[in-house]
Amino acid sequence: xxxxxxxxxxxxxxxxxxxxxxxxxxxxxxxxxxxxxxxxxxxxxxxxxxxxxxxxxxxxxxxxxxxxxxxxxxxxxxxxxxxxxxxxxxxxxxxxxxxxxxxxxxxxxxxxxxxxxxxxxxxxxxxxxxxxxxxxxxxxxxxxxxxxxxxxxxxxxxxx
Numbered sequence: 001x002x003x004x005x006x007x008x009x010x011x012x013x014x015x016x017x018x019x020x021x022x023x024x025x026x027x028x029x030x031x032x033x034x035x036x037x038x039x040x041x042x043x044x045x046x047x048x049x050x051x052x053x054x055x056x057x058x059x060x061x062x063x064x065x066x067x068x069x070x071x072x073x074x075x076x077x078x079x080x081x082x083x084x085x086x087x088x089x090x091x092x093x094x095x096x097x098x099x100x101x102x103x104x105x106x107x108x109x110x111x112x113x114x115x116x117x118x119x120x121x122x123x124x125x126x127x128x129x130x131x132x133x134x135x136x137x138x139x140x141x142x143x144x145x146x147x148x149x150x151x152x153x154x155x156x157x158x159x160x
Contacts, residue, residue, distance in 0.1 A: 007049040007058075014041030032073070039069030056102040060095040067091030086120030089113045 018041060022033045043066030050058035068091060075081050096110030123141075 006053045007045050010045035010048055011042065014045065034073070036069040036072035039065045039072070041069075043067070043069060050099075050102075056099060059099040059102065060106070063095030063098055064092060067094065082121055084120060086117045086123075089117035089120065093117055 015038070018033065018037060021029045043062050043064070046058045046062030046065060048062075049055050050062050068088070071081075071087055071091065075083050081087075090113075093110045093113035096106040096113060100106045100110055
């Protein structure tokens with residue numbers, strides 16, 4: 001990181017507040033003194049480092065830490081919040097896309113994770129809507145890991 005002071009300062013400030021609230025057992029903040037809050041603190045430190053310190057490579061881990069922390073806080077409180085692998089991939093894709101906005105690097109990865117996350121998040125709804133095609137979709141879904149592996153191998157060994 002280009003300027004370590006910003007990152008370290010926010011980490012120390014955030015952890016200090018976290019432990020202060022934890023030791024004083026304040027009822028107002030009781031439900032937020034959990035390990036996902038530490039993820040959010042680290043994520044915010046990365047995001048501030050990324051945007052204010054112009055260290056744009058810190059945006060991706062910032063979004064991932066903050067997003068995962070928020071997911072673990074909100075996931076059990078809201079019944080409409082999705083709780084499957086798709087939400088994690090959506091958070092990662094958001095990180096890649098926000099990083100791409102500043103660095104012009106990571107668009108392919110962001111779009112790939114976005115497409116996979118949408119498929120995972122809405123798989124049950126799509127299957128229910130396409131009841132007539134369910135056997136074909138199930139067959140495609142069954143063999144999709146093999147297709148992903150083959151595409152991955154091609155991308156690894158394909159020469160520019």
